[in-house]
Amino acid sequence: MALKASLQLRLGTQLTMTPQLQQAIALLQLSTLDLRQEIQQALDSNPMLELEDDFGEQQAQETTDDDWADEIPADLTTDSEWEDTFQDLGMAPAGSGEAPDFERQADSQSLQSHLSWQLAMLDISPAENRIAESLIDAVTSDGYLDQPLEDIHEGLLGQGLEPLTLSDVEAILKRLQQFEPTGVFARDLRECLSLQLDALPRETPLLAQAGRLVRQFLEALAADDRRMLKRRLSLDDDQLDSVIRLIRSLDPRPGSQFGDNSSDYVIPDLIVRHSAAGWQVELNPDAMPRLRIQPDYAALIRRADKSQDNQFLKDHLQEARWLLKSLSSRNDTLLKVGREIMARQIDFLDHGEEAMKPLILADIADKVEMHESTISRVTTQKFIYTPRGVFELKYFFSSQVGNDGDAHSSTAIRAMIKKLIQDEPPRKPLSDSKLVELLNATGVNVARRTVAKYRESMHIPSSSERKRLR
Incomplete structure (x- = not known):
């Protein structure tokens, strides 16, 4: 069969993801904080964009020395603060505009930093200090030593710390177990409770029985086998209750009081309010900055000018318009989906969680005529403020x-x-x-x-x- 070239005409359709559609989808799935960063990057890189107002900025009002009192007022109330009347002239650290907040620093201190601070108070050799630092690095957030001493010993040998025996590591561990909080550096719950009991005064009632219970019969205590505990410890019911109360007063997670105490704040995208017309869902005006086209730069664009500067302004103007349109589309979609969700879960606003109704993504997708994947993007990391608290939109979906x-x-x-x-x-x-x-x-x-x-x-x-x- 002879082969020959020929021309053929075919008709077909295909879906093309335009840059504008890709940008709209990307912005739709961003959380409020991520979207703020994206907008800030656009403001920094695109001269055609500017904020409509001073979003998030407040005018600082300076206080002059004349505003402070020179003498103690005669009618000063007993519950007034010093800073309300007199200027605080406390010394600030060099290069800083304000004094350090020691109380806040203490609250945010991690367990490792607290242990390292105590380690600096010990008079030990550099080799012993390296052993102690390795042990501190192996402590979990609860205060437990989760690595076997053999592994820590081998790691130190691999770092060139020779000669070093396992007994040397155990000796440093015994010293670190005297650190605060009491019970830290324990290898299991039994050792953690024993360390805390050993730190109590010797005249504590039933201390010896509590120590024996922790060392030998902790499993029986977990199983609530009171008969066996009374027989083995030679205690009556009241004495056993006292021993159990003493053990329960201990902290099984001594390191839990430390860690990252910084609060994660959520900015709601939608707000639910009750009015005379019923429950109303609206966008949070403080969640997103309002953008606009910079009028002065836009006026510099000339239609017939093909210079490089004019083309630069045209390209950035088009990008700015795409961004504004994508943001508007995101807000419309978010508001539309949010209103439909709350319309389905209106009983939740009136009666709470017990009045929640079954809801899946397909129910909302069919009502707003969108794909389920779009509803998933809209409800992920998007929050709504209600009189019952702030909830992620996904919270209202349930099987x-x-x-x-x-x-x-x-x-x-x-x-x-x-x-x-x-x-x-x-x-x-x-x-x-x-x-x-x-x-x-x-x-x-x-x-x-x-x-x-x-x-x-x-x-x-x-x-x-x-x-x-x-």
């Missing part, structure tokens, strides 16, 4: 439990279980079977394994454990 005629939200069922357990008698906690009966009485038909799964997901112990803990 359905039960048939269509008797369907309930899994979030609502969790809230019901939590409320029933909170209101249960302390001496007679509700079992999972009893919780099923109470839920069935309210019209919520669930299986016992479902109740157990939801209870465990909320980190609520079983009825026997709750009774023992109380």
